[in-house]
Amino acid sequence: MRIDVVTLFPDLVNCVAGCGITGRAVERGLLALHCWNPRDYTEDRHRTVDDRPYGGGPGMVMKVEPLRRAVHDARGAAQVPATVVNLSPQGRRLDQAGVRHLASRPRLILIAGRYEGIDERLVELEVDEEWSIGDYILSGGELAAMVVIDACARLLPGALGDEDSAEQDSFTDGLLDCPHYTRPEVIEGLAVPQVLLGGHHGEIERWRRKQALGRTWERRPDLLEKLELSEADERLLEEYRREHAP
Numbered sequence: 737m738r739i740d741v742v743t744l745f746p747d748l749v750n751c752v753a754g755c756g757i758t759g760r761a762v763e764r765g766l767l768a769l770h771c772w773n774p775r776d777y778t779e780d781r782h783r784t785v786d787d788r789p790y791g792g793g794p795g796m797v798m799k800v801e802p803l804r805r806a807v808h809d810a811r812g813a814a815q816v817p818a819t820v821v822n823l824s825p826q827g828r829r830l831d832q833a834g835v836r837h838l839a840s841r842p843r844l845i846l847i848a849g850r851y852e853g854i855d856e857r858l859v860e861l862e863v864d865e866e867w868s869i870g871d872y873i874l875s876g877g878e879l880a881a882m883v884v885i886d887a888c889a890r891l892l893p894g895a896l897g898d899e900d901s902a903e904q905d906s907f908t909d910g911l912l913d914c915p916h917y918t919r920p921e922v923i924e925g926l927a928v929p930q931v932l933l934g935g936h937h938g939e940i941e942r943w944r945r946k947q948a949l950g951r952t953w954e955r956r957p958d959l960l961e962k963l964e965l966s967e968a969d970e971r972l973l974e975e976y977r978r979e980h981a982p
């Protein structure tokens with residue numbers, strides 16, 4: 737998978753290529769990451785990428801031309817056609833289904849805007865999809881782009897080692913994760929649940945599934961409403977509810 741990012745801060749975005757699962761995906765050739773700086777596509781001596789908004793108002797707006805030239809060169813850097821994505825609070829809210837959709841594209845060009853935003857005509861001329869990583873305002877699209885890069889990289893075949901794929905599995909079925917514990921067995925009087933110490937794998941899996949169902953019910957009932965639970969899951973959840981009734 738190739739991801740190009742149009743950004744005024746390539747050093748920030750390139751951090752994902754240097755460590756962790758994303759760094760390993762790049763090392764293994766699973767993911768190619770390239771940044772394109774609109775400032776390199778300016779033609780004035782001040783290298784201007786933004787300007788005042790028509791109609792007045794606070795802040796600055798990113799100009800079309802430098803962005804468009806950067807997108808054009810990003811498109812031309814590889815044969816495979818790209819899906820151009822603008823990261824913006826106005827975009828569709830990103831969830832795991834959205835990540836699966838984006839990770840299924842052979843190429844993405846992510847536009848990381850700054851300031852008050854980008855001239856709407858760039859969106860009309862070049863952007864295929866707009867995505868938001870959440871209903872809050874960042875200082876720019878770079879962190880949002882890095883979230884997309886990380887979440888997509890984890891879905892690339894071969895990106896996760898065994899130690900990571902379990903974590904991925906626990907989220908792909910739409911439930912929150914169960915609690916996790918490691919040594920020592922007791923901290924400040926808080927003991928690890930006995931079932932996890934007994935070595936009975938069937939019981940451990942049952943307990944973990946029940947905890948995942950129960951925590952989802954308690955913390956994110958909206959996620960549970962989207963799921964068709966099996967009869968076994970319904971029974972486990974009912975057991976959890978009985979055990980945790982206020």
Ligand SMILES: Nc1nonc1C(=O)N1CCN(Cc2ccccn2)CC1
Binds near residue numbers: 825877
């Ligand atoms: N939340 C988010 N999920 O994706 N991106 C964000 C996010 O907050 N930002 C900050 C503002 N940037 C510039 C901007 C402002 C207004 C309209 C379009 N672009 C984009 C990226």
